[in-house]
Amino acid sequence: MNQCGVWAVLLWPYLLSVSIPLDCKEEQGSLSRCPSISQEKLLDRVIQHAELIYRVSEESCSLFEEMFVPFPLRLQRNQAGYTCITKALPIPSSKSEIQQISDKWLLHSVLMLVQSWIEPLAYLQTTLDRYDDAPEMLLNKTKWVSEKLISLEQGVVVLIKKMLDEGMLTTTYSEQGLFQYEVQPEMLESVMRDYTLLSCFKKDAHKMETFLKLLKCRQTDKYNCA
């Protein structure tokens, strides 16, 4: 108690500094006095993050396809013959829906997507390790994606908090366990399942990127975004 009091007394000038938000300019200096990152900067970083994730997932998907999937079984771009794990999520899927949705819901959709894909990607990582001749590049890429996805989740959370002034639980959706997997699948099914997984993730990553870019467009030019 005394110690807390002492700390509080001693640290009172710093409390003051924190409570007064300084006008944060983007500085190159290492010791910047800017207390928080601006919303625009944050959004840019999130978008860049999502772009990267999408690009890498696209690369790993095509890599996997070349290596393991025989040609006749390859999925077309818009084929809807299989179900993605995230199909059940209440996320807008058509352009008209997207245009009608609010900023808040855009962000929440992105967050849902990100959170729902964290576990499946971790699982994918383990299954790919079991492959005999999986190239190292593929493994590195998938690993990278899963890491970055977690980071992206953090970023979206911060963004939501900043834009919407909401605090929320980070693991709201990931605990729902949308993904269920079998312990010992057959080889071909395993390959097909992994392939399906990667493809679905690739699509969702693209969705994330699109939502975030739309959000940014709405920030700068509200009435001209498609």
Add this chain to the structure above:
Amino acid sequence: MMRKGVEAVLLLSLLFFTSHAKATRFSPPGKPALTRCRSPEKETFTCWWEPGSDGGLPTTYALYYRKENSETVYECPDYHTAGENSCFFNKNDTSIWVNYNITVVATNALGSTFSDPVDIDVVYIVKPNPPEKVTVSVMEDKGWPFLRVSWEPPHKADTRSGWITLIYELRVKLEGEDEWEMHLAGQQKMFNIFSLRSGGTYHVQVRCKPDHGFWSEWSSTSYIKVPDYFHREKSVWILITVFSAFIFLILTWLLHMNSHSLKHCILPPVPGPKIKGFDKQLLKDGKSEDVFSALVVSDFPPTTSSNYEDLLVEYLEVYIPEEQELTLEESKDLHDSCLKSEGSTSDNDSGRGSCDSHTLLMDKGEAKEGERQTDQEESQTEAQRQQKDWDEEELTYTHEDMVSPDMSSGRVKTWPSVFSPLPQYTLSPLVQRSSLEMAKQHCLSDSMFPPSSTSSYLIQPGNSTKEALGPSHWEFSLSNKQPQLLHPKTQAHSDINISSIGHKQTPVSLQSPALRRTEYVEVQRVNEEDMVLLQPIVCGEGCPQMRQAEDYSKVRGVDSDNRLLLQREVAKEEVDMCPYEDQEADGATESCYTSSDINTNQKPPACSYTATPVQDNRTLPASGYVDTATMFTLPTY
């Protein structure tokens, strides 16, 4: 509330006092300061701090950070990875979405000191590691070498996925130099450097920077030595230079060898004055009077009578009738002597007649008869001599003129007009005339004009100034025209003007002056124009009668032996004119005038002709040789 506030104030004051009180030996630690925080790949970062004074007591340092918008204070997870006085934040602890508020605390037994807090945005503190695997190699591009530098991004920086975008910069310098040459390479990982010095050693370094961040440190220096190269083009130029220098040397040597002849070719020697008696040195000295006085020949113009001899040149052939033959015979000796004497004083210049001029040159008061005779003789001798002179000459043109008056050689030109009338003319008529001697010729003293080579005799109509003299006053002026007009000063123009004074008549074709009256003329004087003025001598009884029978006044032609062929005519005719063709290139007009009867006071036309050796063609076949003396005829009228 009040108590708490009072307590706080008391505590604070205690702290101050204690810090002051214990300053002597031990003190709380000094204030540390965060020097820098760096992230090598935007996924982790490290912060370093500088400790303050430790106050004499062992001091510990702690770093606390707080994430943005969160009150939770965390302590540094890793103090060791990055070394002394550092804090390393790993991937899990690093977020690019939030700022970090970091504080370092120094604590010792006496107290703690906090540093100033620092806000960190991880994205902006990225300072990558230097590029790795920098390789430099020498490559060749069409004979010119260049350096190719290639490198790899630092292995920690994830440029492959695009997480970090790096731009590169390299610098090059020659060994021994101080200044680096910077090159910005952008995002590429390879760069070419041109314009190398052959044989030089180059130092190369590379560094990189993210789009928001700091430049990395320079990579370790790579050394490369450029091999010596001798460029092809340079060698070609050197060959060309050597070759042209060689050719130049040869040309110079050739020029030197032939310098003399070249000098003559380019700068021909300027001919100097060749005037006899002309002293160049005097001219250079500027004594013009001396120069010109040196040129003046003392015996020119002729002032003594002895010079008159030289002026008299016989140029007429005189036809001598029988009586005259006698006289001629007599006078032959004279003639010969005269010739001889003349020959002594004459040079190769022709045309000088008998220069027994004292006999020729008459004063006014001389006895006419004697004069007449002598004149006649003289004329004949003159003619004779002249003939001989002419024979002596190389004047082939005289003969040729007889045949073809159209001769147009230099010498000939002057002559044809003189000689052309001759075929028609008989020279004798003058002699045959009573008182008029035509064949007065003046020997020009060629000695006065030594360089003259040829003398041409030009008979011109004396229509200029002679007419003032009395009628039938024959003026003779001998023109000694030199065809080569090199020295106008020395040129002797003596015009042989045989003209009747004041009379001009159209030339009448000279057909056959069968019988001409012979007139005797005496030389009156020689005027300044080298003209001998003659006076007709009244022919008394002593005048030889003209033989009416024969008239050799016609010149038929000249045969190959330079003999004048005269044509003898029987009938007495009026003197007809001698046609002539104007052979002169310059168109000197020579008109032949027939001589009319002087006694009648008519205007005797001036018959201008030149006396040439005329031979009677009739007598030629008979004897094979014709005494030229006898053949000289004078035109009669």
